Amino acid sequence: MEQTVILSIESSCDETAAAVTVNGRQVLSNVIYSQIDLHTIYGGVVPEIASRKHIEKINQVIRKALSDAGQTLDTIDAVAVTYGPGLVGALLVGVAEAKAIAYAKHLPLIGVHHIKGHVCANYIEYPELEPPFLCLVASGGHTHLVRVDDHTHYTVIGRTRDDAAGEAYDKIARAIGLGYPGGPKVEKAAHDGNPHAFEFPRAKIDENPYDFSFSGVKSAVLNTINSYKMKGMEIDDKFRNDVAASFQQSVIDSMCERVVMAMDEFQMDKFAMAGGVASNQTLRAALKEVVESKGGTFYCPKPILCTDNAAMIGAAGYYEYLNGKRDGLDLNAVPGLKLE
Amino acid sequence: MVFESQNENDTYQLGLQAGESAEPGDIFCLDGDLGVGKTVFTAGFAKGLGIDTPICSPTFTILQTYEEGRLPLYHFDVYRIEDPDEMEEIGFDEYAFGEGVCIIEWGKQIAEILPEHTKFVTIEKDLDKGFDYRKITIE
Ligand SMILES: Nc1ncnc2c1ncn2[C@@H]1O[C@H](COP(=O)(O)OP(=O)(O)OP(=O)(O)O)[C@@H](O)[C@H]1O
Ligand SMILES: [Mg+2]
Numbered sequence: 001m002e003q004t005v006i007l008s009i010e011s012s013c014d015e016t017a018a019a020v021t022v023n024g025r026q027v028l029s030n031v032i033y034s035q036i037d038l039h040t041i042y043g044g045v046v047p048e049i050a051s052r053k054h055i056e057k058i059n060q061v062i063r064k065a066l067s068d069a070g071q072t073l074d075t076i077d078a079v080a081v082t083y084g085p086g087l088v089g090a091l092l093v094g095v096a097e098a099k100a101i102a103y104a105k106h107l108p109l110i111g112v113h114h115i116k117g118h119v120c121a122n123y124i125e126y127p128e129l130e131p132p133f134l135c136l137v138a139s140g141g142h143t144h145l146v147r148v149d150d151h152t153h154y155t156v157i158g159r160t161r162d163d164a165a166g167e168a169y170d171k172i173a174r175a176i177g178l179g180y181p182g183g184p185k186v187e188k189a190a191h192d193g194n195p196h197a198f199e200f201p202r203a204k205i206d207e208n209p210y211d212f213s214f215s216g217v218k219s220a221v222l223n224t225i226n227s228y229k230m231k232g233m234e235i236d237d238k239f240r241n242d243v244a245a246s247f248q249q250s251v252i253d254s255m256c257e258r259v260v261m262a263m264d265e266f267q268m269d270k271f272a273m274a275g276g277v278a279s280n281q282t283l284r285a286a287l288k289e290v291v292e293s294k295g296g297t298f299y300c301p302k303p304i305l306c307t308d309n310a311a312m313i314g315a316a317g318y319y320e321y322l323n324g325k326r327d328g329l330d331l332n333a334v335p336g337l338k339l340e
Numbered sequence: 341m342v343f344e345s346q347n348e349n350d351t352y353q354l355g356l357q358a359g360e361s362a363e364p365g366d367i368f369c370l371d372g373d374l375g376v377g378k379t380v381f382t383a384g385f386a387k388g389l390g391i392d393t394p395i396c397s398p399t400f401t402i403l404q405t406y407e408e409g410r411l412p413l414y415h416f417d418v419y420r421i422e423d424p425d426e427m428e429e430i431g432f433d434e435y436a437f438g439e440g441v442c443i444i445e446w447g448k449q450i451a452e453i454l455p456e457h458t459k460f461v462t463i464e465k466d467l468d469k470g471f472d473y474r475k476i477t478i479e
Contacts, residue, residue: 013400051429087402089429141400162379163397175374215379215397222375223471230467336405
């Protein structure tokens, strides 16, 4: 079998990342420089700092990815890069870099959709996985339930109508005073809390039962906090843990319900998770259980492939490459890039 | 002007009216605590401009643009922006001084770079009047 070595670059938000992959599934290197520590100081993503850091780090990250893989710019076959969706300033850094390399070395350039990248992280983790399958991509900025029809075609079945799942975690963390990033902190607090202490809503959207809505849960959590305070009660750890656990339970329930419905309606027995929120062990365990109880197979990449990384962009880029996708040097960053 | 909103739909309708009468170059600065209804107001506003796409929270992406309405809509959430200078990077001036309408959640954080004609929309809860009550001041 012919070997296609791809250098891939990802810089759509917090992470500056580069990787070298072979035939989409074999990872030779996967280098991630995260700005998360920097952001913790500021309490969130700081776009200007984010792009400046991307510029400072990108060359170093690419050099390391190549050397870890034992490759050079002369031994790779193509360059893949995330061109959307994301923060425009951040995306541009990766796109400009990829174009420069493609131009200088006369290499094919492949623009990759960030969410497709997340989905394809599963191909790296599971060499045997082939479409069609269902995938739930949940991160700070995205919540998409998609049907992966083949290696390059996706159908969005449901998406969030307001806040993304990861965003909801961040906001709940803020509301109960846990700090940023909210995902791991809420999960940890939830571990010691009672998931049935409070009944938070599991919102349904009439128009499309597969769509998600997390703004109602946010509201219910805030109301619970306010009524607690109005009663003159102190926000202590037990309360925080119970709110975190009950919130997480409502997220789990809304996800599980939609996944079960989709497996039935679309006759799918394979279900994969992807995106930063998929690193949440409690969520993974709950979805695994529900998928397996229906006789299905559950897939979820290891956390390093769930967060933003470039190996996943290499995997998605490889299949786009096989499908004949070639971008010109006029490739631009598209902050609001659509999936379909 | 002060409005009283009893529920989500009241806030949506108020946004819708503002959207219907919006003019090119308008800028709305939207403030109020976490989960007070800034995105709900914006969703109504977008509908008022004739935009049918659901409005998602731009907290993570900072900016979401919608071109399908009567006027282009630039929906910002600058919660994560610390320093107004950082707005330059995402091309704020081009949006603010363009032909579209800007609506900026947590806009007070970048108050110093907002043009003079900016309209300020402040949404506040008053728990004594119920959890769903909101006082909305537009000036
Ligand atoms: N009178 C009201 N007006 C608006 N929203 C209301 C009202 N009463 C209750 N709500 C609820 O409050 C929530 C408002 O959420 P929304 O995401 O619009 O807030 P936000 O101010 O944009 O929050 P964030 O700070 O997270 O951006 C919704 O869940 C909505 O149903
Ligand atoms: Mg909002």
